[in-house]
Amino acid sequence: MNVAATTDDTEHAEHTDAPSTASPPPRRRGGGIALAVSVFGELLITAGLVLGLFVVYSLWWTNVIADRKADQQGDKVRDTWAQEDTGPGALDTKNGIGFLHVPAMKNGEVLVEKGTSSKILNDGVAGYYTDPVKATLPMSGKDGNFSLAAHRDGHGAKFHNIDKLKKGDPIVFETRDNWYVYTVYAVLPETSKYNVEVLGGIPKESGKKKAGKYITLTTCTPVYTSRYRYVVWGELERVEKVDAERTPPKELG
Amino acid sequence: MYGWIWRHLPGNALMKALISIVLVLAVVYVLFQYVFPWAEPLLPFNDVTVDNQ
Numbered sequence: 001m002n003v004a005a006t007t008d009d010t011e012h013a014e015h016t017d018a019p020s021t022a023s024p025p026p027r028r029r030g031g032g033i034a035l036a037v038s039v040f041g042e043l044l045i046t047a048g049l050v051l052g053l054f055v056v057y058s059l060w061w062t063n064v065i066a067d068r069k070a071d072q073q074g075d076k077v078r079d080t081w082a083q084e085d086t087g088p089g090a091l092d093t094k095n096g097i098g099f100l101h102v103p104a105m106k107n108g109e110v111l112v113e114k115g116t117s118s119k120i121l122n123d124g125v126a127g128y129y130t131d132p133v134k135a136t137l138p139m140s141g142k143d144g145n146f147s148l149a150a151h152r153d154g155h156g157a158k159f160h161n162i163d164k165l166k167k168g169d170p171i172v173f174e175t176r177d178n179w180y181v182y183t184v185y186a187v188l189p190e191t192s193k194y195n196v197e198v199l200g201g202i203p204k205e206s207g208k209k210k211a212g213k214y215i216t217l218t219t220c221t222p223v224y225t226s227r228y229r230y231v232v233w234g235e236l237e238r239v240e241k242v243d244a245e246r247t248p249p250k251e252l253g
Numbered sequence: 254m255y256g257w258i259w260r261h262l263p264g265n266a267l268m269k270a271l272i273s274i275v276l277v278l279a280v281v282y283v284l285f286q287y288v289f290p291w292a293e294p295l296l297p298f299n300d301v302t303v304d305n306q
Contacts, residue, residue: 029279038254038256039254042254042255043254050284053281053284053285053289053290054284054292057284057285057289058289058293058299061285064295092259116301118294118299119271121301131304132304134304144276149301149302149303150301151299151301152299152301153298153299154298154299155299159301191303192303193300193302193303193304194304195303196303196304198303199303218301218302219301220299220300220301224298224300225297225298226297226299226300227299229301229302229303231303238284
């Protein structure tokens, strides 16, 4: 009996004791450390949201802006071409020299402009190299390498599908007067960004030894990064005169 | 931080919610228009050319 009573007592004592010690509720607000932690946590959440927005910006918004710009500039070029008064050979390189059509990339026409600075390329166009190796333009009729660069992601992502290009695929470059039809003959899926040899007049890495009329497309790889460069080489197959209806060559049909 | 902002917004809950949305949109606009274009070239995600540098 006594034993039971004592255990009862202790149990009872514990029961009453527990709430009494917890009776002043723990302060959830106002504590200096708690406040600091909560502000820090909110800053982390904010940082996460900002980074997420940056991804949205990079992969979506820059495309919207760039496509708009490229359309405007492309329309301007076509307008200039439509005007008869620019004599043959007259070349306005300010707004772009022509359009690149690569059916395998399924991205329509890509305006080509002079230069590969990000200011140029961010307008959703492809740029031909002026530095470190000057591109040889197909209109010049000379042997050489028509080297181009465009974005893989964001800013129009004009070369996003460069990995879909296989040997034998056509690359067509359209100017005011001519269609230049190139055929892909070599692909370099990964190379150093310092490898300027790929732009050479005779790109040796592609296996060519003799001078010829080549085209080189460069962009970054793997997607969403700039660690390496992806290079595609083509060789001029033929040149077609543009007719009155601007009928595209059969490769684009 | 956000709790503090919420408490200092004027008006009732609906008003506060509206002001919050406007503030969020303003922040997004500033980020997209000024901050991200500035930050992008500093980050190594979009260099597509080969060069000597």
